[in-house]
Amino acid sequence: MSATDAPAMHVMAGVMIDRQGRVLLAQRPPGKHLAGLWEFPGGKLEPGESPMDGLVRELREELGVEAVSAEPLIRVPWRYGERDLLLDAWTIRGWQGLPTSLEGQALQWTDPAQVDLSILAPADRPILRALQLPRRYPITPGDVPAAAFEAWRARLEAALEAGERLIMLRFPLWPETRIRALAAALLPSAHRHGAALLLSGDLVGARELGIGVQLKAHQLRELSERPLPPSQWVGASCHDAAELALAAALADFATLSPVAPTASHPGAPALGWPVFQSLVASASLPVYALGGMGLTDESAARAAGGQGVAGIGGFW
DSSP states (O other): OTTTTOOOEEEEEEBOTTTTTEEEEOOOOOSSTTOHHHHHHOOOOOOOHHHHHHHHHHHHHHHHOOEEEEEEEEEEHHHTTEEEEEEEEEEEEEEEEHHHHHHSOOOEEOGGGGGGGGGBOOOGGGHHHHSSSSEEEOOOTTOOOOHHHHHHHHHHHHHHTTTTOOEEETTTSOOHHHHHHHHHHHHHHHHHHHHHHESSSSSSHHHHHHEEEEEOOOHHHOOOOOOOOOOOOEEEEEHHHHHHHHHHHHHHHHEEOOSHHHOOSTTSOHHHHHHHHHHTTOOOOOOOSSOOOGGHHHHHHHHOOOOOEEEBBBOO
């Protein structure tokens, strides 16, 4: 069996979060692959071992702690050279003992919002993004007239106040300048709440305002590199495996649609949860379920491996 035919190495990663909301990172020591880069602690799953058992064992061996509660965060398929791995990340909020370096690696506790992506091993970067992203991604409706500027400004201010932390401003009936003006008006509130605003496909506006963008499918095919710096969120609108593969090289997260039938696209065939789960399993970035989704679908999206739910009608 060649290296490329070998099954992916299943590697567990523990995203330990303390009471201050900080995460623990470990630095890969000299002499190892990717030496000097930081990662979430963990290690290779042994044959016949369950993910939870393997994670508990790895953290005990590496840090001297006993994990007592954990839940899946994201699974990241990745390839280093000719070797495939599946990085299976779980969040851990409860453990016994004080994390201590038992294998000579440097450790640091840090605010996940302050972590520089470039210091992380490449396969660990989607884990950080999944940790930073919320479970919900509201998108503004497509039938809002431009005259409703003030009404929607107030509505979006209220959404930010109520806890929404990632919102796409998509107003197809508005001129781009009007949407940009709304984004500019909302920025003080977004900054105050630690929230992110994204424009739909408007890269020029995103660059001018220093905010995020949701790339359309045709933009994924046209771009050759990430269009914004890491400090500005880049989402991608995807509908199949090929688009998800393009998104992994250009974006921080993707939406995958339509998962269920939608009123806005009544003729479009729905993927359904089994297909959504299969596509997410091959994606190397966080993926939101979109299309016919409401807030009550969040648990189903998480169970299928998604980051959460994105939606329009069911969110306003």
